[in-house]
Amino acid sequence: MGATVRRTGRRRDTLTHLARHQPASLKNHVRPAIGELHIGEATTQRLDIVLADIKNHAGAATARTCRAVISGAMKLAVRYGAITVNPGREVDAIEAKPKNSPRALTAKEVALLQKTLTADEHAVEADLPDLVTFMLGTGVRIGEALAVLWHQVDLEAGTAEITHTIARPPGEGLIRKTTKSRTGERALTLPSWAAAMLRGRHTAGSRPDDPVFPDTIGGYRDPSNTRRSLRIALSPVGSTARRELGRTLRGLRRQAGLSRKPVAQTLGWPQTRLELIETGRIKPNHRLGSSLTKTYGIDLDNTPDLLAQLTDAAQPAESDKLVWIRTHALRKTTATALDQAGHTARQIADQLGQAKVSITQDTYLHRQPANPAAAQALEHAFNDPDII
Incomplete structure (x- = not known):
């Protein structure tokens, strides 16, 4: 032009x-x-x-x-x-269907998630169990959760004010800024279990302007780093066999004189994936193992001990059920729970801080079976055996 x-x-x-x-x-x-x-x-x-x-x-x-x-x-x-x-x-409106239909955690998956996080040393060190509890109890975005300060929490009334989010704009560093719309500013009533969690983590030394979920030195946490910690925690530590395979592969990499970066570049992987493999947090398969060992100059099929290790590590584990979860799944879980409890789409959108109800319905609500009363109504309407 x-x-x-x-x-x-x-x-x-x-x-x-x-x-x-x-x-x-x-x-x-x-x-x-x-x-x-x-x-x-x-x-x-x-x-x-x-x-x-x-x-x-x-x-x-x-x-x-x-x-x-x-x-x-x-x-x-x-x-x-x-x-x-x-x-x-x-010009025509540009619309697109979500890549994946909304998926929420079931009650069993929520219980397994909390069990996995509390048993994971890395997750506990990253303060993930309490953060996940707060997000499930409110439906807030991860940046919003990390921006909540203690003076915004009323421990007696069991409420929390959501007014800001944590972001890292290019060239500006980590900042706490207001939500992108007035709809995002909201006061939420907490379920009793979320309020109890906050009371448990509040200490006498907590100052009103301190973040509820701070980093290791008491400042704001980076949402991207927190998502990465959650991805690592939710990548399944499936068995002792996976951890042993990871240690073996790490030893082979070091024996070849390679760091993670060139290996990841050669394979076209993010370094995080290689880290997850070496810590036993990815369910391996033959193709993955063969690609990796080839980079180290090893033929997997001619190394029976290593092949047997890979076979053992590839066995299913209960924690494999959590590998699909991302932080937005927590938000969808909250929305779906409210939907199942009979809340309107407008009420759920207000809880999530969304101006458009259509976004809530299309993106955040797990599809339920169509109106259950419909079958009963149709049964009464067409119960004459001469009709059907």
């Missing part, structure tokens, strides 16, 4: 004007697609095709951002008199 517009004698590229605000979308998607068009050539039909292509290749979220960039550029063009109508306003 190389066309320019005139204002007080100066030439100005409207896309360049927006570059500071949306650099990645502009550079990676918008400019390559329509950067050579004149403003007048950017019709609604063309923009529809471009955004559909971006959605297919980069996802709906990126396509929405690109639409906002294009629409903003066209708005400037209308303001400066280059065109009379903003074609970006008329």
Whole structure:
């Protein structure tokens, strides 16, 4: 979209004007697609095709951002008199179904989760059992949970105020900022078990402005690091066999003179995955073991002892049931529990701090069987054997 517009004698590229605000979308998607068009050539039909292509290749979220960039550029063009109508306003809405249907933990899975976390030294050290309890009892986002201060908790009344979230914007470091909308500011009543947990962790030395869930030196915790700790804790330590296999593989890596980073780069893995394997927290299979040992110059199929270790480590374990859980699953579990208790979608959205009820219904509520009373009503309606 190389066309320019005139204002007080100066030439100005409207896309360049927006570059500071949306650099990645502009550079990676918008400019390559329509950067050579004149403003007048950017019709609604063309923009529809471009955004559909971006959605297919980069996802709906990126396509929405690109639409906002294009629409903003066209708005400037209308303001400066280059065109009379903003074609970006008329493009089709960009919608996408969730990649996975909402899945909530069952009561048995919640019990297994708490049992696993409290028995895991790493999880206890990372203060995960209490944090997970608080998130299940409130439905808050992980950043919101980490931003709660002690003066926002009323231990006697059993309530907590949610007003801020913890984030790490690029170039700004870790900050505590207000929620992204007024809907996110809410006062929540805690279930008795969540309130009891908070009373148990509150000490005489706790100051009003201290975080309820601080880092090791009493400051704010990084949500990304906390998610990583939870992923590690929920990766199953399935058996002694897995831990022994992990120690063996770690020894082979060190014997080959390799650190985790080059091994992960060679295999195209994140370093975290290699760490989880070596600590016995991933259920292995032959393909995984063969790829890893090949990197160390070892043929797995010609190493019977190692192959037997791998076979033992691949046996199912109870904790394998938790490997799918991420922090958002806790939020969905809370929403689904409220739904099953008969709360309306609006009430659940208010609990979660969401302005749009549709998001709550589509993304956070585990689908239940259709209206149970429907079968009974149909039975009464068509109970004449001559009809059916």
